[in-house]
Structure formats: C-alpha cells, structure tokens
Amino acid sequence: MIPYGRQDIRPEDLEAVREVLTSDFLTQGPKVPAFEASVAKATGAAHAVAVNSATSALHIACLALDLGPGDILWTSPITFVASANVGHLCGAEVDFVDIDPDTFNMCPQALETKLKAAKSSGRLPKVIMPVHMCGQSADMARIGALAREFGCKVVEDASHAIGGRYLDRPVGDCAHSDICVFSFHPVKIVTTAEGGVATTQSDALAARMERLRTHGVTRDEALMEGASEGGWYYQQIELGLNYRMTEMQAALGVTQMERLDDYVARRNALADRYDRVLGNMPLKRPGRQDGAYSAFHLYVVRVEAEKRREIFDALRADGIGVNVHYIPVHLQPYWARHGFKPGDFPNAEAYYGGAISIPLYPGMTEADQDRVVTSLAAACVRD
Numbered sequence: 001m002i003p004y005g006r007q008d009i010r011p012e013d014l015e016a017v018r019e020v021l022t023s024d025f026l027t028q029g030p031k032v033p034a035f036e037a038s039v040a041k042a043t044g045a046a047h048a049v050a051v052n053s054a055t056s057a058l059h060i061a062c063l064a065l066d067l068g069p070g071d072i073l074w075t076s077p078i079t080f081v082a083s084a085n086v087g088h089l090c091g092a093e094v095d096f097v098d099i100d101p102d103t104f105n106m107c108p109q110a111l112e113t114k115l116k117a118a119k120s121s122g123r124l125p126k127v128i129m130p131v132h133m134c135g136q137s138a139d140m141a142r143i144g145a146l147a148r149e150f151g152c153k154v155v156e157d158a159s160h161a162i163g164g165r166y167l168d169r170p171v172g173d174c175a176h177s178d179i180c181v182f183s184f185h186p187v188k189i190v191t192t193a194e195g196g197v198a199t200t201q202s203d204a205l206a207a208r209m210e211r212l213r214t215h216g217v218t219r220d221e222a223l224m225e226g227a228s229e230g231g232w233y234y235q236q237i238e239l240g241l242n243y244r245m246t247e248m249q250a251a252l253g254v255t256q257m258e259r260l261d262d263y264v265a266r267r268n269a270l271a272d273r274y275d276r277v278l279g280n281m282p283l284k285r286p287g288r289q290d291g292a293y294s295a296f297h298l299y300v301v302r303v304e305a306e307k308r309r310e311i312f313d314a315l316r317a318d319g320i321g322v323n324v325h326y327i328p329v330h331l332q333p334y335w336a337r338h339g340f341k342p343g344d345f346p347n348a349e350a351y352y353g354g355a356i357s358i359p360l361y362p363g364m365t366e367a368d369q370d371r372v373v374t375s376l377a378a379a380c381v382r383d
C-alpha cells in the first residue's frame with residue numbers, strides 16, 4: 001500500500017528521543033523551549049508556544065483572544081473539524097465562509113460580503129480563522145485587511161503549512177494575523193507524534209497562551225494578587241488547562257525541524273511532477289494562490305462527482321492509499337444540529353463532491369508516484 005502521507009523517522013530522531021528518556025526531565029525540561037526556538041526561527045515569529053496538539057493550540061489561541069460566550073468565530077467549511085470545534089469549546093458561536101473553488105481556501109470576496117452583512121445585523125465575528133488548505137496560504141493580505149477594517153482578530157490554522165511562504169515571508173510570521181497555529185501530527189510536514197505550536201509577534205498573547213497551557217497558573221509576582229509567600233509560591237489567576245508537550249515530543253521536533261526545508265522542497269518537486277504528468281487527464285489539478293509557496297501537505301485532484309467513489313475505490317483496490325480532505329464541516333451531524341444544512345456553502349460542497357487526495361510525502365519515490373499516476377489514469381477512463 002502506498003499511503004497518502006507518511007512520517008520520516010531517521011536515526012538522529014531515535015537518538016534524540018532516547019537521550020531524553022535517560023535524562024532528568026521527561027516534561028518541563030529544556031527540549032520544549034529548544035523546539036519552540038526552532039519554530040520561531042523558521043517562521044520569523046517573536047514567540048512560539050508548544051502544546052500537545054494543534055487542536056489545543058487553536059483552543060488556547062482563541063481563549064487568549066478572549067473568545068467566549070456571546071462571541072462568534074468564522075472559519076472555512078473545508079477543514080478538519082477541530083478548527084470549528086474550538087469555537088464551541090470557548091462557548092462562542094461558529095459560522096463558516098465559503099471557499100475559493102480553485103485554491104480551496106477561504107474566499108476573500110465571500111468574506112467581505114459576509115462581513116458587510118454581519119456589520120449591519122450587529123453580528124460581526126470576534127475571530128476569523130482561515131485555513132491554509134493543503135499547505136498553501138490563504139490570501140492573507142486581503143483577509144488581514146478585511147479583519148482590520150471590521151475590527152476582527154485573525155488566527156491562521158496553518159496545520160498543513162509549516163515551511164510554506166506567502167509574499168516572500170514564512171507562514172507563521174503573523175504579518176496578517178494575531179496568532180498562527182501548526183500541527184505536528186505524523187501525517188503533517190514535520191512531526192512530534194502529537195503536537196501543536198502557536199506563533200505570535202505579541203508578548204502579551206504569548207504569555208497568556210503559556211499560562212493557559214498550564215492551568216492558568218503563574219509564578220510571576222507582578223501578575224499576582226498580593227505578595228509572593230516564598231520560593232514555592234504560585235497563583236492560579238485564570239482558568240487554564242494541561243496542554244503541555246512532553247520532552248520526548250519536543251526532542252523529536254527539534255531534529256525533524258532541521259529537515260523542514262528539505263521536506264517542503266521534496267514535496268514541491270513531487271507536486272510539480274504530478275502537475276506535469278496529470279496534465280492530460282480528465283481531472284482538475286490544484287490551483288495556485290498568487291504569491292504563495294505551498295508546503296504541499298496534500299495534493300488534491302478533483303474528478304467528476306458521479307465518478308469519485310468509483311475512482312476512489314479503484315485506487316484503494318490497487319493499493320493506493322487515497323483519502324478525502326475534507327467532508328465539509330457544516331454537513332457533519334453535530335453541526336447540522338446547530339442549524340447548518342446542505343446548500344449553505346455551495347463551493348465547499350462542490351469541491352467535496354469530486355475531491356481525492358493522492359499520495360504525497362517526502363519518502364515517496366518517482367516509481368511510487370508513477371504507480372499512483374498509472375492507477376489514476378486507468379480509473380479515470382474506466383466506464
């Protein structure tokens with residue numbers, strides 16, 4: 001079976017994790033700050049806060065921006081369910097903005113129209129969460145400008161996009177957002193097994209997220225009510241969680257991050273090759289966003305909706321681990337119970353109807369890729 005994605009684990013990764021296991025700290029030691037420094041360096045962000053998943057990072061990002069009951073979060077319907085879930089976890093309402101049919105990212109035009117309507121009805125979102133689908137940045141200059149105009153905060157769900165670039169700057173430098181979140185799940189670009197990082201340029205937001213990941217507790221006397229009672233003393237000054245990353249995960253992240261640029265370059269080379277060899281087939285290749293260098297977490301082709309299931313099954317039967325990213329979130333039963341229905345976001349639904357993610361990962365050989373292409377070609381012409 002050729003999987004749709006696969007982690008790359010090298011001897012130096014094994015050694016780094018083994019070293020931690022025989023050291024003094026399995027958690028709250030030096031590896032988490034080292035991993036955070038590597039992500040800050042790669043993205044150009046002033047701060048990187050590591051937690052146990054991207055879902056946790058999105059959650060504390062929204063909490064740090066004071067998203068709560070009475071507030072509204074908007075995200076893209078073409079994402080993993082976590083992007084929307086964190087809105088409800090904060091007690092906020094959630095709504096979606098339809099996608100651009102070529103890039104599969106939140107459509108700035110649709111966003112503008114929806115913001116104008118929301119302003120007149122007094123229901124503007126507090127947080128807008130664009131998703132860099134497949135690793136390609138959304139049109140952040142326009143989304144960021146609209147957010148400023150309408151007084152909204154922006155959290156980028158860049159789970160797919162570490163190592164990507166937008167207008168010659170790394171995704172994660174928050175040039176058009178308040179906070180940017182990456183996932184380090186094994187199918188993503190680099191892995192810590194489970195893990196997430198939130199980057200920001202704001203000292204205050206970073207300090208708040210660091211506190212929220214560890215129970216809302218502080219040892220900073222300046223933040224305490226009254227004086228410290230001694231060297232042991234801490235205060236819980238707000239409600240937080242235990243979202244900490246372990247030292248083993250962070251050590252793996254440090255060695256993985258050293259290969260970030262190589263991984264993304266390899267993914268782009270394979271994606272370019274897919275673009276070339278799939279050119280004559282009856283399918284749509286992924287569109288490119290102006291000014292974006294994608295991290296190419298995923299390569300999604302679109303086939304005729306009536307044939308998608310048959311093509312998907314034929315590829316799976318051939319040992320090609322295709323997948324579909326994503327079922328539109330608003331169509332999930334949980335979200336349907338909150339008032340969403342088919343037809344609400346037509347571009348997202350049309351995209352979903354024909355989407356197939358074909359294998360793409362750095363360890364993939366050209367021979368593997370040729371097998372995918374041969375199988376896909378045969379499946380597309382079959383009647």
Ligand SMILES: *Cc1c(COP(=O)(O)O)cnc(C)c1O
Binds near residue numbers: 054055
């Ligand atoms: C993977 C993913 C998440 C969640 O990441 P975890 O690290 O598994 O919590 C959120 N959003 C998107 C778009 C993702 O692909």
